[in-house]
Amino acid sequence: METTKVEPVLTSRRRHWGEGVVKGALALCALVSVATTVGIVAALLEPSIEFFRSVNVLDYLTGTEWAPLFEPAHFGVAPLVVGTFSVTFWALAVSAPFGLGAAIFLSEYASPRVRKVLKPALELLAGIPTVVFGYFALTAFTPFLRSLGLEVEIFNAFSAGVVMGVMLIPTVASLSEDAMTAVPQTLRDGAYALGSNKLKVSVRIVVPAAVSGIIASYVLAVSRAIGETMIVLLAAGQLAQTTLNPFKAVETLTAFIAATAQGDVPTGSVEYKTIFAVALTLFVMTFVMNMLSIRLVRKYREVYE
């Protein structure tokens, strides 16, 4: 009788009103991140809507000439998008195969001791500020390409893309490795029992089983590459031309935003609104990628965990 009474008495007699206050304060902290998202969307939408009042949306999306500061002004975003994808392509061309290779090595080949050292060491790359990578791409990597006899311009998409790709290797590797570690050991054991060697187990069992996580890591890498600013601003140039030639200068969405905002842009001017319209384009692109990546990660978690 007494023991059954203990619990209700503790909660009902002493009302800890402070508990509610604490919970409210913590929830308020959590709301800051919601406010950030709302703020970003609001900050982007309002000037963008005004921008699209003076510039036709179709002209913006399909136009092939980008010259917002000239007379007559042209607002075709294609050169910026092409520039962005050109750099992103080279970044993915480096980070996808090497990131996957590093992930397979860490997950399937490395001993626990090697992995314990290698993983944080690889993360060092991700800790270097992007402005430093930009400096390196401009002052060391591009001259190196030239010394090989390649006809690269001082500012070019290739150099920025490759350096960015190496920077993204840890991003791809760590997310892919997570997915591979989540693959149950029984699948590997089954394959070994049927006479597979380590190569076959890795390529035919582990990689297919972890494929949604691997794709998620690629999507995330693309999203990062699209949104990266400093490397492209320093090494890829600020010349909005529609070219897929990797050795030529291009301007990306991010480089345009950063370069234009550096000047003293009067609030409400067309230039000012242009920054926001381009940033909205960038935000929508990365948002779609991020959501896709989050979904894919959840998919492999649901299957194996």
Next chain:
Amino acid sequence: MSDVAVTLRERRPRGRLLGRAFLAYLLLSVAVGFVLLGWLLVDVFQRGLGWVDATLFFDPPSADPQIAGARPAILGTLYLMGLLITFTVPVGVGTAIYLEEYARKDRWYNRLLEINIQNLAAVPSIVYGILGLAFLVRGLGLGEVLLAGALILGLLVLPTIVIAGREAIRAVPGSIRDGAYALGATQWQVVSRQVLPAAAPGVATGTILALSRAIGETAPLLMIGALTYVPFDPEIFGAFTALPVQIYNWTRQPQEDFKLLAAGAIIVLLVLLLLMNAFAIWLRNRYQKRW
């Protein structure tokens, strides 16, 4: 089991060759990053070490690379760090506690909160700069000041701190909580006296790593006007610059000497980041409990 694999490999040399080639590809994948990192460090140190001197630390920038220093930029970065610790860490840890200890996972708004934070962690940093430009600098009329920079960097690393904080809190075993509840503790007593002290080293480590990311950010600061000539020491409500912005500024100058000076500033920045990371790792190894 492994015996079977060995016999198979030895009987079929083509398979063995393929296996070797594959291992070579894997090792190359791991090596690529380190090769570039080594190249970058050697390059930067060769160029910049001679420029790391008292002038760089104690003098204001100048149009003449020989007498140009990064004093306002270095101070700006240190101020930013101080402000970030005061604003962002409490909010980030508070969010992590809410999500791990209080939020009911089956409620739609809590799930939305979680996805929101995951997405924010991957929003390009320059977009945060846009937020700062629109709301803090122009909207609130704060102007292009240090405080605006600190707030923007704070929002930028908030998701990282939340994610690190949650991991540390999750690592505290449930039995600790159950024990405290059994002794009659309230939820906040359990959290503040048991869970948080136990999670503190993990939270601190994750936080320092997040801060070191914020310190290297350049793009959002460019957006809110950190790329200005600041010859004086920064103030919270005054014009400011920061070390990465100074590096960017010097790198894009046409004179070769400024590029060397930029390498010197990069060394200072990398050493600062290294110290922060080393401190984080030391904290983790010194205080982390194994359950």
